[in-house]
Amino acid sequence: MRDLNLSLNQTQRVRLEAALHELQSLVPAAASAAAVTVADTIPVNQEDNILKYISLSQENTIQEDTISLFVCADELVWCRGHGTSDQDGEVVATLCGVVERVNKLVYVRTLRARYKPEVGDIIVGRVIEIAPKRWRLEINFSQDAVLMLSSMNLPDGIQRRRTAVDELNMRSIFVENDVICVSTILALSVEVDNCFIFCFSDFKSVFAYVVVLTHADTLRVINHQAEVRGFQHDGSLHLQARSEKYGKLERGQLLMVPPYLVKRKKQHFHNLAQYDVDLILGCNGFIWVGEHVLVGENVKTTEDRQKYSNEAENFTPLETRKHICRLANAIRVLSALGFTLTVELIIETAEASVSSNVEVNDMLGAEFYVQTAEREAKRRAALLRKKKGGR
Amino acid sequence: MEYVNPLTGFRVDGRRPNEMRQLKAEVGVVARADGSALFEMGNTRVIAAVYGPREIQNKGQQVNNKEALVRCEYRMAEFSTGDRRRKPKGDRRSTEISLVIRQTMEASILTDLMPRSQIDIFVQVLQADGGTRSACINAATLALADAGIPMRDIVTSCSAGYLCSTPLLDLNYVEDSAGGPDVTVGILAKMDKVTLLQMDAKLPMDTFESVMGLAIEGCKAIATYIREVLLENTKRLEYQRG
Numbered sequence: 292m293r294d295l296n297l298s299l300n301q302t303q304r305v306r307l308e309a310a311l312h313e314l315q316s317l318v319p320a321a322a323s324a325a326a327v328t329v330a331d332t333i334p335v336n337q338e339d340n341i342l343k344y345i346s347l348s349q350e351n352t353i354q355e356d357t358i359s360l361f362v363c364a365d366e367l368v369w370c371r372g373h374g375t376s377d378q379d380g381e382v383v384a385t386l387c388g389v390v391e392r393v394n395k396l397v398y399v400r401t402l403r404a405r406y407k408p409e410v411g412d413i414i415v416g417r418v419i420e421i422a423p424k425r426w427r428l429e430i431n432f433s434q435d436a437v438l439m440l441s442s443m444n445l446p447d448g449i450q451r452r453r454t455a456v457d458e459l460n461m462r463s464i465f466v467e468n469d470v471i472c473v474s475t476i477l478a479l480s481v482e483v484d485n486c487f488i489f490c491f492s493d494f495k496s497v498f499a500y501v502v503v504l505t506h507a508d509t510l511r512v513i514n515h516q517a518e519v520r521g522f523q524h525d526g527s528l529h530l531q532a533r534s535e536k537y538g539k540l541e542r543g544q545l546l547m548v549p550p551y552l553v554k555r556k557k558q559h560f561h562n563l564a565q566y567d568v569d570l571i572l573g574c575n576g577f578i579w580v581g582e583h584v585l586v587g588e589n590v591k592t593t594e595d596r597q598k599y600s601n602e603a604e605n606f607t608p609l610e611t612r613k614h615i616c617r618l619a620n621a622i623r624v625l626s627a628l629g630f631t632l633t634v635e636l637i638i639e640t641a642e643a644s645v646s647s648n649v650e651v652n653d654m655l656g657a658e659f660y661v662q663t664a665e666r667e668a669k670r671r672a673a674l675l676r677k678k679k680g681g682r
Numbered sequence: 683m684e685y686v687n688p689l690t691g692f693r694v695d696g697r698r699p700n701e702m703r704q705l706k707a708e709v710g711v712v713a714r715a716d717g718s719a720l721f722e723m724g725n726t727r728v729i730a731a732v733y734g735p736r737e738i739q740n741k742g743q744q745v746n747n748k749e750a751l752v753r754c755e756y757r758m759a760e761f762s763t764g765d766r767r768r769k770p771k772g773d774r775r776s777t778e779i780s781l782v783i784r785q786t787m788e789a790s791i792l793t794d795l796m797p798r799s800q801i802d803i804f805v806q807v808l809q810a811d812g813g814t815r816s817a818c819i820n821a822a823t824l825a826l827a828d829a830g831i832p833m834r835d836i837v838t839s840c841s842a843g844y845l846c847s848t849p850l851l852d853l854n855y856v857e858d859s860a861g862g863p864d865v866t867v868g869i870l871a872k873m874d875k876v877t878l879l880q881m882d883a884k885l886p887m888d889t890f891e892s893v894m895g896l897a898i899e900g901c902k903a904i905a906t907y908i909r910e911v912l913l914e915n916t917k918r919l920e921y922q923r924g
Contacts, residue, residue, distance in 0.1 A: 311922070318921040326920055328912040329827050330835045330872040374832060376792070378873065385792060385832040387916045402919040404830025405716060405735065433735035433750075433799035551923065629922035671924055 297657045310664040317671050325391075327384040327399060333375060335382050335397055374399030406431045406550040406575035408528050412475045413559040415545065415573035416530070418465045424458055426465055428473070431550065431575045432528060438473055442531040470540045470579065472571055473530040536560060542607050543569070543581020544619045548626035550576035554633070561634045566614035572632060580619045582607045613651060617641050620654035624663050636667075685857055686846040694856050695724075702840070702852045702900055707820075707911045709828045717829025721821035724854060725811035730821035732829040735799035743800075749793035751800040754784035756818060758807040779815050782878065786839070786868045787822050789877040792832040801831060812858040813841045819868055819878070820904055827912050836908055837877060839868035840900030842893045844885060849893045851900050865890070867897040871905030 299307060315323075327333060374386035375398060384390070388401040408414075408430075416428035416436060428436045440453050440461060465471055532538060553572050561570040562583055571579040607615075621640035625632055640663055644651075649659050686693055693699065703724030712718035715731035722728075738744050744751055756779045760766055769776070787803060803825065805818040819839035826833060843853045845862045858864060863885045868878030876898075885893065 311918075314924070315918075315921045318924070322920065323917050326913060326916045328836075328909050328916060329833050331909070331913075376834065383872070385834065386830055387827050387912050388830075389916070389920055401830040402916060402923070403710075403717065403828060429737075433737075433796050435737045551919075629919055631923050667924075 297660060299657045299661070303657050303661045307661045307664055310661070310668045313668040314664075314671065317668070317675055322389070325389045326387075327390055328387045329385060331384045333382045333384055333390055333397060333399075374401060402551045403549055404551070405433055408432060408436075408475045408575070409555070410475055412555070412574040413472065413571070414475060414530075414575040415470060415472050415540070415571055415577035415579050416575070417545070417577075418467055418469045418471060421461055421465075421467065424453070426461070428471070428530065430528075431547070431577065434527060436473075436475075436528040436530050438471075438530040438532065442476070442529065442533065443473075443537070444533055444535070465539060470545050470577075471532070472537050472540055472573070472579065473532045474537065476529050476531045540571070540579050540581055541584075543579055543615055546578040546580065546619055546622050546626075548576045548578060548622065548632065549629075550574065552576065552626055552629070552632045553578070554631060558634075563614075563618070563634075563638065566618065567608075567611050568614050568618060570618065570634060570637070572634070578622055578632070580615050580622070582611055582615065614641075616651045617644060617654070620644075620651060623655060624660055628660070628664055628667070630667055639670075640666075683860070684846065685860055685862075686848045686850070688846075693850060695854055699848045699850050700896060700899070702903060703854065705904065705907050707824055707908060709824055709911060709915045715825070715829075717825045717827070717831070719821050719824035719828060721817050721824060723813055723817050723820075723852065725809055726807075726813055726817045726854075727809040728805060728807050728814065728817040728821045730803065730805045730818065730825040732801065732803050732822070732825040732831070734801035734829070735796040735831065736802075738798065738800045744798075747798050750791070750796035750798075752784055752788045752791060752793065752803070753800060754780045754787065754803040754805070754822070756780040756783060756805050756807075756815075758810060758814070762807045762810040779818070782815060782880070783818055783822060786819055786837055786878045787826065790823075790833045790835055790837045790870060791826065792834060795832050801826075801829075810855070812853050812855040813866075815839070815880075816841050816852075816866055816868075820908065824908060824911065828915070835870035835872045835875075836905050837868055838871055838901045838904040838908060839866060839878060840897050840904055841866045842897035842900065844889055844893050849889070849896045851896050863893070865893050865897055867894060867901060869898055869901045869905075871902055 374384055374388055375382050376385050377383070382397060384399050386399050386401050386404070388399040391398055391400045406414075414430055416430040418426050419429045419435065420427040424440045426438045426440075428438055430436045440457060443464075445451075445453075445457065446464065553574055553576055555574055556572075559572050559574070561572070562568075563570055564583075567583045569579070569581050569583045573579065618637060618641050621637050621644065622632060625636060625640060630636065643662070643666060644654050644659060647662070653659060686699060691698065693701075695703075697703070703726075704722075706720075706722040708720040710718060711720045711729060712731045715733055717732040718730060720727070720729050735750055738751060743753075756776045757771070758769055758776065760768055783803065783805065791801065803822050805822055807814050807818070816839040819837060823833075823837050827836075840851070841853050841858075841864055843850045843857060843860075843862050843864050845857060845860055850857060853864060861883075863881055863883035865885075866878065866880045867876060869876050879894075881890075
């Protein structure tokens with residue numbers, strides 16, 4: 292119970308254990324067998340030549356036709372982000388997590404770890420510093436991210452060169468401690484000699500890809516090594532806020548959950564119209580629950596009306612604030628239980644709290660916590676049954 | 683004083699010479715930390731919290747920008763010992779142990795995977811009953827693994843001593859303060875490499891080897907236990923996630 296300090300009584304403890312036990316039984320045995328800890332050997336079929344390590348200096352000597360799959364890199368680079376290393380020809384985990392096999396690539400997916408950026412992620416961050424032409428953001432990554440003044444749309448919406456005046460006015464856009472929503476564009480920390488060359492035997496002719504494995508675990512496939520040199524090597528993570536939907540977040544709550552609970556999806560912005568609430572599930576585990584704001588075309592049509600009601604809009608209605616708190620508490624309970632956070636589950640939990648007459652402040656109590664666990668166990672069991680029935 | 687009963691062969695707390703104290707470990711005890719662990723060896727009880735990898739706070743400390751900076755702080759809680767005494771923060775003993783823990787953990791962390799960042803390890807002794815530095819290293823390993831920081835191997839540590847011409851495993855406070863030799867060993871469990879070896883007194887070569895062998899056995903037993911705890915924790919997180 293990482294975030295909630297609960298005092299469960301005897302019955303609640305038994306019920307919670309039963310619910311968790313059921314959850315455990317629902318998971319296929321293969322999944323739990325794939326769990327590894329630090330220094331566990333990951334079995335790979337050596338005869339298939341699944342993985343082979345060749346240092347980059349040997350790259351030129353590779354005979355193209357004999358390759359089944361070569362990962363040409365310094366051995367240490369191989370474990371970069373992937374959670375594996377090579378010890379005496381064995382693949383050994385360097386992290387606690389779950390072994391994943393994609394094609395012929397073996398890696399360890401971590402559970403509790405800091406956020407690993409991927410290009411195009413939508414994240415929520417907090418401004419911690421204003422530097423020349425850039426904002427520095429705390430995003431739960433191993434370094435602070437950078438949002439350049441040039442990589443965001445100015446409030447006036449005109450595309451133009453950023454002038455010194457703009458730079459001086461940066462504080463009118465974001466100041467320290469603002470919570471903002473952005474997307475990642477570059478997550479590069481690699482030097483050129485750390486690149487991978489992947490060759491796939493499945494192709495008739497062997498393609499050599501230079502795969503830049505960033506901090507982010509991102510496989511950026513670049514056809515030519517020369518292109519890699521074009522990137523900056525300062526190791527910082529660059530962000531952009533090019534659309535109107537990105538920007539400052541106000542009138543709401545920021546929740547920090549472990550990033551593994553947020554899955555990458557097509558949609559990270561959610562407008563829960565029934566509550567008049569916006570929900571942003573940032574890939575970095577920062578979740579924003581706030582009052583709904585109008586963006587895009589809607590703004591223009593409602594502009595006049597907004598001017599009128601500007602004074603009235605200066606505060607969030609009590610009803611909305613209650614909804615925000617309820618959703619935020621639902622997320623707190625779910626993340627404390629370690630359930631994957633999806634919009635459906637969050638809404639369902641919030642609805643359940645309404646229907647069982649749980650007050651907003653009681654949602655973090657032991658009883659609702661146990662109830663949520665039981666409900667999730669039931670839900671997953673039903674889901675599994677449906678799946679089996681479908682077959 | 684007799685530390686090993688000549689008739690029964692039992693030690694002062696009723697253990698056999700090659701018997702360890704009871705181990706207990708729990709992961710995820712500090713809410714705001716990236717990784718945390720509580721580790722108990724008998725009455726010695728230690729809590730560790732890991733923050734990071736995060737942006738380097740003090741750029742002056744950065745040695746190079748190729749690897750992560752590891753920092754460690756060891757503290758004894760005022761209530762941890764028999765006599766309640768206010769301990770100054772930077773006393774020599776805790777500075778030394780901080781250094782020892784940092785070096786031991788640095789040997790196992792793959793620091794080159796996290797350039798331009800720092801990892802902070804805070805270990806606090808809640809109850810001191812001998813072997814605190816071993817317990818701290820074990821707790822730090824657990825906390826680092828919980829924080830998802832890549833490591834070469836599990837580092838574990840255990841102490842052994844030589845009293846009443848018997849090698850004794852995992853000394854408690856009474857045995858520790860008996861003035862005999864106290865060998866603290868830290869190993870990388872799978873790779874079978876020693877990363878820490880400290881001894882306070884003199885020992886003949888052949889005895890030393892048997893004492894150290896005993897300590898290594900202890901380390902391995904601890905490693906098995908730590909891995910069990912971690913595996914169970916990983917499995918729990920995975921099935922909860924669904």
